[in-house]
Amino acid sequence: MTYIAKPRLHHPSLTRNKVGYTRRDYEGKVSTLCAGCGHDSISAAIIQACWELDIEPHRVAKLSGIGCSSKTPDYFLGASHGFNTVHGRMPSVLTGANLANRDLLYLGVSGDGDSASIGLGQFAHAMRRNVNMVYIVENNGVYGLTKGQFSATADKGSQSKKGVVNADSPVDLVGLAMQLGASFVARSFSGDKAQMVPLIKAAIGHGGAAFIDIISPCVTFNNHAGSTRSYDWVREHNEAVSRIDFITGREEITATIQPGEVVDVEQHDGTTLRLRKLHTDYDPTDRVAAMSYMHARAAEGELLTGLLFVEAEAGDLHASQNTSARPLNSLGKADLCPGAAALDKLNAQLR
């Protein structure tokens, strides 16, 4: 049950990060998801990424919609404010929250039902508005809470646990995000923590909408032969286009990078994304080429993972709105109210 809190006792020898928190300070309540659920691995990766980046947990706002994935914000960053909104509408609520206070880190967690079906419109518009956030879809191709119906991301021809064959084409959220102008698009696999953590760190450092589609097999309803979202299937069909290191401005990691194989991308907050290319012809800053390559690999039945596209200087919604550098929720009467004298002038113009 979601109200089971974890004991808050910490072992004194736990390592503290630069802001004084141990990794356990980034945890939340006990997960109520099925044992082995990929979503819990994603929560663990979020915890790891935030701890490694020295983010103060209370400076994160975590928002979600409805569904298994949307329950997960309760299971990480317990000191953060969370918001379980309504089905498919997390993006708009996050957009409003972001406009109210630009100083927090916004983490949106959603599922394939939440984002690719009822929430497809809100997903699309949040991408094109480039709201500064990390938007993670925990994608298992199935409705877990209602026991096994196909979601809109399920592959055509894949089978449900009951043996039903899916006749509809899948919604490819990564392809959509790219086409809609998202400035950071990645895909990962919940079983690959080594890839997820730096991707999430990079997404946090990105200055606009950072979308990560994480294939996260449902151990109960979508982990059987015939599924194209099972652990086995994903492991067999996963092709990583890049491995990335995430480098903060103050602590550069260069040891594992070989000359000639590296692309550095400077992000808004001064951090640097360092991409190790596995394919010499893959350029993650070229939107058209990235889309083309992704579609080609998909046609071969491969799931392309890694950072697929990034546009470092894309700006965000606050930039396009030209909003105050101060959070809007901190402005008071003196900043907001034109006062009686201005109203008298307006009255005079209306006679």
Add this chain to the structure above:
Amino acid sequence: MTQITATNDFVIKFANVNGSGSASANELFAKAILRMGVPVSPRNIFPSNIQGLPTWYEVRVSEKGYLGRRGGIDMMVAMNPQTWAADVEEIEPGGYLFYDSTRPRPASELRDDITVIGMPLTEICNAVYSDPRQRQLFKNIMYVGALSVLLDMDPAAIEGLLGEQYKGKEKLIASNVQALNLGRDFAREHLKHPLPIRVERAHRVGQRIFIDGNTAAGLGAVYGGATLCAWYPITPSTSVAEAYQKYSNKFRVDAEGRHNYAFVQAEDELASIGMVVGAGWNGARAFTATSGPGVSLMTEFIGLAYFAEIPVTIINVQRGGPSTGMPTRTQQADVLACAYASHGDTKHVLLFPEDPKECFEHTATALDLADRLQTPVFVMTDLDIGMNQRLCEPLTWDDARDYDRGKVMTAEDLEHKDFGRYKDVDGDGIPWRTLPGTHPTRGSYFTRGTTRDAYARYSERGPDYIYNVQRLLHKFATAATLVPQPVPRPAAKRTRLGVIFYGSTSPAMHEALDVLAGQGIHLDALRLRAFPFPASVKEFIDAHETVFVVEQNRDAQLRSLLVNELEINPAKLQKVLHYDGTPITARFITEYITDHVHDAVVSPQESKA
């Protein structure tokens, strides 16, 4: 035939074709009368169409200051052959018909109890102008010129307005004045003038201003401290958002040229209210403006905001429903839909402004109330107030007034006080909240639409649920003490009859009360300004034998709300309903109440008594 004779007290209606540029000429006419110190109340009656369908502009001229629709037309300016027959029929006996006599009159039989005035407008325009658009536009200015002679209006008032409208564009001023004078010259030379209905300079406007309710509401949102407007275009509310943006651009740009506000045209109504919910949760004042179909789409989020207790302000400019209904016509038909919006047991705060001044005030108040009560608050205006310019008292703002941000715990508070997000600490049903990012270790909680205990922990326990929903009821009772209170208008004589009304019905109602009193029918009146109903509403109903409830919808929605919420005997509340999409008239109210009172007098029960 007896002609209608009136000075500064008549109704003139313009029948035009949508998209012909008549609206600005008609407004010029109405404003010129205002500049002569005579109160006017114009109403644009227009189709849901860009171009080609019939449109009307009705101007009530009333030195006494009645700003509602009276009923009946004294002079019709019939510029649309398509509606000729119906337009002619609408004229009061003894009234006047002004028309374009370039072509023969339509074949329908002409009444012999009206005065017909023809002027070859098209012929004159075609002779003077070669450009087709000019021919169309200046025809409108030309009939304003002719009317100014017929009604004895001051040409300087019109020229002054043209000068203001086209300031810096001298050529346009000159060409408009030329068209105006073409109309004036023709009328002086060929038409009998002035008519027995005329305008005479008076001093009855004073310091009042001329503004539409949507502009005033948008300005109210600026003054009330809203920093986010998230909206989706929909008639008749669009100009609320546009006014907010316009005045924010004027008043809310900081020293670095950056905006102290955000303005997002969302992809739909669901997203617009979602953004408002997100901003409200995160401590910014936010609002959206919409109409009935938008409220339908927003309903899921409204329920979330009610149950999760998040400040939200919604300006609902009502139009004709249900479904797409009559998008450009007025009604007060969303009362129940808004009062109980969403599934489950919900109740929402509604404010009912009567004019643009109250659109301004109630919008600013709604932002305060939403923060104070942590709940959705609706400003229930309508197309009649929202899109028509209305004469009203100047907008006022007290510089000493501060925003009521409600119960928000600071980091310091959290150090010293116990925090339970849904605890009723103060006994008023309103809990304290914290904003994201406030304190490193205290005060964070999970907001959700599911049930929870007083500490915001997920809970399906019956007692926890009951505690919360009962507290919400208690909060709603607190709201009744905070909302704008009803405005009584006692009758001159002691009476057992009462009348309740609200919103845009107000000006026609005040005129009807005067007329009824003149006929010896006295009613104590109460103008409601909000739901939940303050205690005085029940007291008023209890103090009268019969209470008329006047509103603009088919199903007597406010009456249902009164019966339901105050447990009133329905037989006591007499429905007075007007819902054809046009604003209610004083004549309609007067006739209805007169008939009912007379029926009651001759009823068997009354005879025995």
